[in-house]
Each structure stands twice: as C-alpha cells, then as structure tokens.
Amino acid sequence: MIRIVILGTGNVAKQLFDAFKVKNAIEIVQVYGRNPRTLDKFKAGIDVTSDISKIKKADIYIIAISDDAICDVSKKLNLQKGLVAHTSGSIPMTSLSKKIRRGVFYPLQTFSTNRKVYFKEIPICIEAESKEDYDLLHELASTISAQVIQIDSDQRKSLHLAAVFANNFTNHMYQQAQEICEQNRINFDILLPLIKETAAKVQDLSPLFAQTGPAKRNDLGTIQKHKALLEHENHKKIYSLLSKSIQNTYGKKL
C-alpha cells in the first residue's frame, strides 16, 4: 500500500485523485488546497486541509499546482520523511526544496474541466534522485498507467515544448479552421472526421510521410488563391509561414 497526499485542487489534481481513489494499492491520506472552497469536490471520505502545517504523513506527496507556486509550496512543507514529486512539464526537479526527497511525476496529457481522461494510455514521465525513489514513483505510476517512462529534467523541458506544438498549436489550427468556416456559414462539424483521421494517421505513419496538401505539392496556384481568399491578416500570416515551412521541408528532400 502506497500512502499519498495530493497538493492541489485543479484539473490535474482532481483527475489524479479520481484515478488513484479506485486503486486498492493506493491510499489517499489527504488533499491540500490553499483555498478551502476548492476542497469540496474531494471531501467524500477523504481528509482535506487548507493549512500546510497540518499535512499528514505519507509515502509520496504529489504537488499538482501551478508552475509558479511549486518551489514555494515545497519549501513550506515540513516533512520528516516521504518523497515529494511535482507534476509539471517545464519545472526542473531541482526547483523543489533541497531539504526533501525530490521527484517528478509528469502525466503527458491535456487536462480540461469536465473531461475525464483515461490514465491507462497516458505516458507518465518520472524522475527521482535515488534508485529507491525512482522505483517507488514507478510503482505508483504503474497502478494507473501502462506507459511509465524515465525522463530527466532536460528531456522533460523539450518534451513539454514538443507537446505545445502537438497539442496547443494543433488546437489553435482547429480554431482557425472554425473561424474560416463561420465566416463562410459552414458548419465546423463537417471537419471533425478529417481532424480525427489526421490524428489517427500519425499513430501508424510518420508525420513526414503523412503530409498532404498544396504546400507539400508545391502547388503555387492553389496557395495564391488561398491567400487571396483569407480575410483576416492573422490567418494570412499563419497560412504563409506554415506553407513556406512545409515547402522548405519537402523542397529540401527533392
């Protein structure tokens, strides 16, 4: 049995809470949140506190709070023992207080309110300072995920950056597509099967080979027509830069 305390009340904290709560190998001893009102959703049968000096003993303390606050909260933790791991993609392990056993427990996924994620398929990237702590984090992560991966702080920074392209920027492309549809009284839902297939394709095929479209074909006529059709300056800029980037990618390979 691994005894854990979750520090944080946001999306990541809540989804981890829900995932661990149903695991027999895990006992959630307590949930900490600075603001007592945000603790309501954790109360059923679990001890909660908004006083950091009253945090209970546990094997692992999971800090799932905003990046800016991680260092500060780790310093305020007054622990005799126990391993402290944060869940951030971009904060180094060494940002945690030196006085404690440190680790990282980074689930690589996009979390939104009201959208349940299934941890089984989510890679959990872990890091620790000792073999024992690494094994402990591995044991914890394995209770919810089938993909537990050792990633050091430098790699994790780059992975997080790659995830910004794969997730944040991709979603922004969807949003640009939606704007163009709306400007032309087209239902955005028509694009949903295409969006699904675009993501499904790279599950098997490298994105380099999956690429299609006018920029890939260097079809200058269509590119010109598209630019003329775009009404917003912002859409035009993005269209130009990304088309050029695709043209350069495939031009180099000719």
Place this chain on the structure above:
Amino acid sequence: MIRIVILGTGNVAKQLFDAFKVKNAIEIVQVYGRNPRTLDKFKAGIDVTSDISKIKKADIYIIAISDDAICDVSKKLNLQKGLVAHTSGSIPMTSLSKKIRRGVFYPLQTFSTNRKVYFKEIPICIEAESKEDYDLLHELASTISAQVIQIDSDQRKSLHLAAVFANNFTNHMYQQAQEICEQNRINFDILLPLIKETAAKVQDLSPLFAQTGPAKRNDLGTIQKHKALLEHENHKKIYSLLSKSIQNTYGKKL
C-alpha cells in the same frame, strides 16, 4: 442501379473504386487512366482504358485527377449524356466543360496510399446544376457515406481552405514536435496519446474552449524559456507567431 465510370488512378480514385465496388446499387462500368501502367490495380473484372475516346456510357463520370487536369479532361470527354462530377475541393464546378451536365462530388478527407479510409463517416459535399442531377449525386454518395451535404462552389473553396488548417497545418505541427523530440533523443511515440486526445476533445468541445498551454494562460516566463530552448530558426518563428495569435485570441476576450 447507378452505372459509373471513374477517371483517375490516384489515391482518391482507388479508394472510391474500392468503396463503390462492393455496393450492389452501383456498377463500375470502366476506369480511365492516361497511363496504362497505373490501371493494373483496377483490372480484376472491370474494364479499363487509357484512351479517352473509348469511354463507355454511364450515368455518372467521376473525375478524380489532379486539379490542373480537370478542365482539360472534361473537355476531351465526348459524351452523349451522363453527369460529370469532379472530386476536388478547390476547383469550381464551372471549370468543367460547358457542353456536359456538371457536378461536384467532394469527399472531405485526407487520402494516403496504403491507408484505407472508411467512407461511412466521411462527409461528401455535393453540388449540381439541376435538381435531378443533385438527387442523382445524393443517391450515389449515400451508398457509401452517412453524411451527404450540399455545398456550393464558393463554400467549398472556403471549406477546402479550412481543411488546410485542420489537416495539413496540424500534421505539420506534429512534424515540428517530432523534430524537437528527435533533437533531444526522445521517442516521438510518447506524444501519440496526447495527439489522439487533442483531436478527440474537439469532437465534443469547441476549439476555443479546448485551448490550454502557456500562450492561453499568457505565461510569459514559460514562453520565453521555450523560445530560448528552440534550436531552429523556423521553429522559433512558428512558436512566436502562434503563441502571439493564441495570446491575442484570449486577450481580446478578457
């Protein structure tokens, strides 16, 4: 029974061929391809020709060839009757020869060699000059797809442009992510569940609400660190432009 001729031997032609071939309501009378060698994969039990003057009689002629050649091929067709529909997203219906009955049969999906698509879920956007021809195309499309939509040539142009953002540019984001992973000796496969979830999320949620990440949060510290971490000038440019575009999107709404 609708009798069709398919003109073209590329991905779209082959996938339409495979989908129609198994439908009882459809008879594929012939496949035309300029280059006899590309016709091999259509031969089993179906008449093929590379001589445009020898095209057989049919109810519908589907032109699934590159955009540049559509107008020319439609002019060379010497038909007594029958409806001619091209499958392009960006070519107006009126680019087809005036001497024939004209239409458009545009399946909104990304087609790659060796990757079978399932037409049932693919929106087919149709257009015709008369009610009768529209109904005929609708009947044809309905044999393979559950989503047949009337879209005129102007809307189709915009839809195709929106699809460039939702598919081509999205795939390019995946590729940038892969490059960043490779530069840092990280297996790109770790990002695949995130890519899948990003696409799954907007099936229910508007992209405007699904957005997450440092630019959405206006987290200038992380944005600065990310820019410093990017090695390639091209990645930097794309990161800056898209982050700014996301910041502007959400800044406006504050």
